[in-house]
Amino acid sequence: MSDKITITFPDGNFRSVKKGINGFEIAEEISKSLAKESIAIKINSSIFDLKTRIEKDAKIQIIKKSDEEALDIIRHDCAHVMAEAVQSLFPETQVTIGPSIENGFYYDFARKEPFTLSDLPKIEKKMHEIINIGEKFTREVWSREEAIKFFKAKGEDYKVELIEDLDPNEEITIYKQGEWLDLCRGPHMISTKQIGKGFKLMKVAGAYWRGDSNNAMLTRIYGTAWRNEKELENHLQQIEEAEKRDHRKLGKEMDLFHFQEEAPGGVFWHPKGWQLFQSLINYMRLRQDRADYVETSTPELLDKSLWETSGHWEKFSENMFTTDPKEEKVFAIKPMNCPGAVEVYKQGLKSYRDLPLRMAEFGKVHRYEPSGALHGLMRVRAFTQDDAHIFCTEDQITEESKIVCDLILSIYKDFGFNDVRIKFSDRPEKRVGDDSVWDKAEEALKQAMEATGLEYTFNPGEGAFYGPKLEFVLRDAIGRDWQCGTLQVDLNLPGRLGATYVAEDGQKKIPVMLHRALFGSLERFTGILIEHYAGHLPLWLSPSQVVVATITSESNKYAFDVKDQLSKNGLRTEADIRNEKIGYKIREHSNAKIPIILAVGKKEAEEKTVSLRRLGSQETLVVKLDELISDLKKESLSPIN
């Protein structure tokens, strides 16, 4: 038997090495600098500690600190170092879990007094000390009994619970760094020193043990970690950039909307915000008209019994607003539009010839969202859905679903959202209807997805209580994901609410109902657009499109003349004839995110021109008034016109 094995590198080169060699030794054989740089090894597509012995022929790749794959390991190491720092500073603290996450890591601690922001600098300082010492990470395999005994003795109840719940066949591995140790699968780097300085503790938060609100609340510390300080700096700057785009901040600055104490989760739309909101509705209405939808409107208050019949009451009564019973009847404020839509459908006898019937409604719904969930326009208690219910036959599900998918993607493109992901969710635990019906609904939706050829990910158990659903997640200008559109195949509610149609054979049948929303919540979508565009709305959406600003009062008359002509041509225009310097006016209107500022003075008045300046540009352009009007008329058209 040979004591040699063959390792193959990513570039296809291979070499014969002694059996039982580890990644560090391989790196050293190649070069000293590589050995210094390396932190882990990929063996046949799984990542291991650098010191892991290789016993068989394998494809390997040395992971250097500068590699993309290093991030996860650095972050996980950071979590361990933070836990050590915390336990050395606050010995009464129990550790639980501490994974790496997007952009960083966290660790959940159990402690009587939750940590506060003011504890972070101390912990961070201690972390730097631990990193500077350069404690070696070492891996050990323990027996289950040994591990349980050890953590029990230490009073680490959560760790004991974790070990007890591990798969009995799984090896129990412990990672030590200096004196401190943790139950962990790894991998880790060689030394804490390799973490470097590219990390920062960010915030503290409460988090339930094992993500279950029935369990104890732990105290979680979040950190961000990168390969070097420059990357960290970069990340912090990105956070700042996102804060600048915050729709709550911009909404105030642009005078779009406000919230107040008396209406938690309710939006007060100001004239400009409402203008934007209406532009979106008008756009969607046109798109729907062209896609053969009809539009309806149904009552906000419906007898509670209707919600019991639909099944909403059973699942969501806790989250529904109801009226104070002035008579026997209790009314519920609608949290969804579907029962109303079915009632409209049920008026008059429907034939298979009427199907598919695509019925839209810009319905305002109210949901009692948990107080902690509220967030600006993104999560409110009263919002407007661009809802529609497509009544169709089972045979039509695939085609109709495909049409909806195409419509959604086409609409998102009009706002510059080209990166859209689709999630497919199937039956949840708490649901209505027989499994055979669910089988049919899920199968139909899957077939529809096949027909579109679009890629999707699978979200088991996340469907609506009446049917499986698709969710459309779009990525904005700075790479954040927002879940907006949805399509749900419902073979349950139409039957429960008594909808029928007469089929070709003269028999009454129950139609299928597809629920779909494209923007989802208009309020939320407005918020997303504000952040996506950083307040720089395209001309067609901008509530104020043009400001005509005078240089001196001499040009007031001309300014009003320009404003009138633009207004007559459908451009939302204001004149600013205040006794202020032009620089002041430019600054103010730029801050208010007005897309186009026209400065007019003596010269412009004489020549019938304007001096045009666009938001975000320092350039000025002198243009003839009539040319400007025809250009802006074109530019301000919505994408559907």
Add this chain to the structure above:
RNA sequence: GCCGCAGUAACUCAGGGGUAGAGUAAUUCAUUGGUAAUGAAUAAGCCGGCGGUUCGAUUCCGCCCUGUGGCACCA
């Protein structure tokens, strides 16, 4: 809903057991100017609400409301 943090002038924020502060905005006056802040003066506050401690609370303590960062939830 749970854990942490916050609430002071229209806005952004400082302050702190003894009559409340700044910048911006507003109002008035002067200034008529060429592309991101002209100058001066004036006025502006139940210091989120309710209780408690105290001679005295905007400040300290408790409860509540709202917001906020997470967790949980999201038809």
